Amino acid sequence: xxxxxxxxxxxxxxxxGVCIIGTGAAGITLALSLRNAGFxxxxxxxxxxxxxxxxxxxxxxxxxxxxxxPLDSSRLRFFGGTxxxxxxxxxxxxxxxxxxxxxxxxxxxxxxxxxxxxYYEQAQPLCQLGPFEYDPGFWSAQIGHIDQPFDPARLKxxxxxLSPPTRFGQVYRDxxxxxxTVSVYLNANAVDLTANPTASTVDVVKVACLGGxxxxxxxxxxxxAAGGLExxxxxxxxxxxxxxxxxxxxxxxxxxxxxxxxxxxxxxxxFAAPNPPLAHLGRPGEPVFGxxxxxxxxxxxxxxxxxxxxxxxxxxxVVEGVESLKTVADALAHFSLPEHLWxxxxxxxxxxxxxxxxxxxxxxxxxxxPFTSDPTAGPVVGARxxxxxxxxxxxxxxxxxxxxRDALGQNRIALDWRLGEIERRTYQRALESVALELxxxxxxxxxxxxxxxxxxxxNLLGTYHPSGTTRMSDDPKTGVVDASCRVHGVSNLYVAGxxxxxxxxxxxxxxxxxxxxxxxxxxxxRQMA
Amino acid sequence: MRPTRRDxxxxxxxxxxxxxxxxxxxxxxxxxxxxxxxxLLGAPRSAEASGQVYLIAQGxxxxxxxxxxxxxxxxxxxDAAALQRxxxxxxxxxxxARIRQDFAERNVVNVDGWILSRVExxxxxxxxxxxxxxx
Numbered sequence: 001x002x003x004x005x006x007x008x009x010x011x012x013x014x015x016x017g018v019c020i021i022g023t024g025a026a027g028i029t030l031a032l033s034l035r036n037a038g039f040x041x042x043x044x045x046x047x048x049x050x051x052x053x054x055x056x057x058x059x060x061x062x063x064x065x066x067x068x069x070p071l072d073s074s075r076l077r078f079f080g081g082t083x084x085x086x087x088x089x090x091x092x093x094x095x096x097x098x099x100x101x102x103x104x105x106x107x108x109x110x111x112x113x114x115x116x117x118x119y120y121e122q123a124q125p126l127c128q129l130g131p132f133e134y135d136p137g138f139w140s141a142q143i144g145h146i147d148q149p150f151d152p153a154r155l156k157x158x159x160x161x162l163s164p165p166t167r168f169g170q171v172y173r174d175x176x177x178x179x180x181t182v183s184v185y186l187n188a189n190a191v192d193l194t195a196n197p198t199a200s201t202v203d204v205v206k207v208a209c210l211g212g213x214x215x216x217x218x219x220x221x222x223x224x225a226a227g228g229l230e231x232x233x234x235x236x237x238x239x240x241x242x243x244x245x246x247x248x249x250x251x252x253x254x255x256x257x258x259x260x261x262x263x264x265x266x267x268x269x270x271f272a273a274p275n276p277p278l279a280h281l282g283r284p285g286e287p288v289f290g291x292x293x294x295x296x297x298x299x300x301x302x303x304x305x306x307x308x309x310x311x312x313x314x315x316x317x318v319v320e321g322v323e324s325l326k327t328v329a330d331a332l333a334h335f336s337l338p339e340h341l342w343x344x345x346x347x348x349x350x351x352x353x354x355x356x357x358x359x360x361x362x363x364x365x366x367x368x369x370p371f372t373s374d375p376t377a378g379p380v381v382g383a384r385x386x387x388x389x390x391x392x393x394x395x396x397x398x399x400x401x402x403x404x405r406d407a408l409g410q411n412r413i414a415l416d417w418r419l420g421e422i423e424r425r426t427y428q429r430a431l432e433s434v435a436l437e438l439x440x441x442x443x444x445x446x447x448x449x450x451x452x453x454x455x456x457x458x459n460l461l462g463t464y465h466p467s468g469t470t471r472m473s474d475d476p477k478t479g480v481v482d483a484s485c486r487v488h489g490v491s492n493l494y495v496a497g498x499x500x501x502x503x504x505x506x507x508x509x510x511x512x513x514x515x516x517x518x519x520x521x522x523x524x525x526r527q528m529a
Numbered sequence: 530m531r532p533t534r535r536d537x538x539x540x541x542x543x544x545x546x547x548x549x550x551x552x553x554x555x556x557x558x559x560x561x562x563x564x565x566x567x568x569l570l571g572a573p574r575s576a577e578a579s580g581q582v583y584l585i586a587q588g589x590x591x592x593x594x595x596x597x598x599x600x601x602x603x604x605x606x607x608d609a610a611a612l613q614r615x616x617x618x619x620x621x622x623x624x625x626a627r628i629r630q631d632f633a634e635r636n637v638v639n640v641d642g643w644i645l646s647r648v649e650x651x652x653x654x655x656x657x658x659x660x661x662x663x664x
Contacts, residue, residue: 439632
């Protein structure tokens with residue numbers, strides 16, 4: 001059921017079994033999974049079913065490091081969270097992402113990918129995807145793309161599946177409305193996790209409504225599922241017993257902020273022959289696409305590079321025939337024939353529609369002609385290459401509390417996004433790998449854009465994948481949560497979402513977020529039993 | 530003169546069909562060894578452009594023409610006589626195989642951002658150094 005928290009009386013105390021803070025992919029997955037578990041579940045959502053500027057403003061913050069997307073536009077604060085805007089791109093993390101990698105400090109998860117596979121399989125239908133199948137060979141058979149025999153030391157084809165995208169708040173709203181044991185409180189902002197005097201349990205979750213009442217929840221277990229930035233913020237703000245923030249004994253909360261680094265136009269590939277059989281040149285309407293990506297073999301290399309993927313976008317030939325016509329005409333005007341005459345004549349014949357279109361518009365001055373041809377139907381002669389690089393764990397890259405306060409009187413976030421030499425080397429290696437493989441396979445040549453000697457290119461972007469700020473580790477000196485996603489030292493507090501990722505690989509995080517939430521639901525059922 | 534996109538496309542298209550059809554005037558001319566080597570890449574002017582960029586980047590320590598020839602013939606496992614008498618299509622296949630081997634072995638050169646194989650870069654450099662004598 002849904003409850004408008006503004007209708008509660010001031011200082012109401014709600015008793016529940018599990019309190020989930022946030023209704024993004026993680027929070028809604030948890031609530032769905034626990035709806036038939038036999039104990040009451042309370043879910044807190046800051047917003048309502050629609051965007052509200054005043055609520056959204058609670059997300060505003062500042063950048064103090066490398067510029068990233070503004071904090072109040074990179075995430076959404078209403079029911080469904082940022083799934084209200086995500087693109088739907090899904091891929092599980094690779095097995096090597098879970099392993100210790102010699103060149104990546106603090107790499108390695110305290111669980112194996114095989115531990116997550118059963119949950120990935122369950123996550124697929126929740127994201128309205130096909131089978132849990134990411135083998136390029138499988139999809140080649142399904143949709144006819146051909147996987148190139150890349151050198152496994154350099155490159156592989158990474159398959160991504162496309163969710164519609166699933167707007168969790170819309171798709172699963174009725175299921176939660178009908179769930180008798182689940183109460184979703186809208187307009188409910190968790191403002192403090194009040195701990196016992198030894199900070200070993202959360203006694204009360206304090207909740208405030210914008211312009212409305214404050215109330216509290218007493219819950220056996222509390223789950224932070226407010227997102228990769230907000231999870232850390234809530235812990236840092238919950239400083240009534242531990243001044244540095246709850247669960248922050250070792251000054252790790254907020255640190256190790258990671259977001260994939262995205263370099264648009266990192267390179268351009270030019271093909272020796274049009275339409276090479278590359279799975280990376282996806283077609284609209286297909287449920288999958290491929291990218292070129294780093295390999296397990298490269299991950300074990302001690303040369304110090306992380307994961308990467310290269311997204312290729314078709315570049316089309318439109319006017320080769322027109323250029324050939326100009327070349328022939330120019331040669332004839334000088335009473336000679338051009339070199340490769342037959343090749344030019346072939347181009348002219350092949351692009352006769354484009355030539356007719358160009359001539360008609362030139363002669364008539366009109367913008368369109370009866371000969372207009374679709375440029376996207378032309379042969380693919382090259383591809384733009386955007387480079388996405390795994391951001392590796394860096395304690396200096398972090399979320400902090402700023403002095404600015406929001407409408408609830410809470411310190412806002414300052415984000416200090418930092419990249420380092422590993423990311424720089426990974427960018428270079430990514431492009432070099434593609435250049436070497438396309439050359440080795442006779443597909444074409446690559447032009448690479450060098451990074452500036454210092455700093456980062458102005459067109460560097462984040463990818464809306466905030467992660468790592470309550471990272472997972474068996475050792476409390478290197479992690480905020482353990483392998484069960486329980487906060488070290490706080491027996492009834494768990495964290496869900498990408499903030500627990502110790503490393504991020506190159507894959508989009510949502511499928512892993514959902515899988516981890518399903519796994520956490522199993523853990524909570526065990527704890528409540 | 531920086532290599533353009535078109536230059537590189539033409540260099541990359543070292544296929545059996547590239548240059549298969551020639552103008553009557555070109556077919557009638559006598560091909561020197563240099564000309565024959567350069568035409569294996571299929572685009573002499575593009576090769577000259579790329580070679581010029583490469584040589585400028587090398588500066589005063591750049592390779593001599595003799596060193597380039599030695600490198601290319603060594604890479605192709607040919608001597609000058611074999612190049613002279615060799616069938617064009619067979620030579621193109623040999624060059625293509627060598628280019629692929631260069632990429633497999635990371636034997637490549639960055640020419641103004643373009644990642645090219647060593648042997649094709651050296652042929653481009655030969656094209657640049659001999660451009661005047663061939664024009």
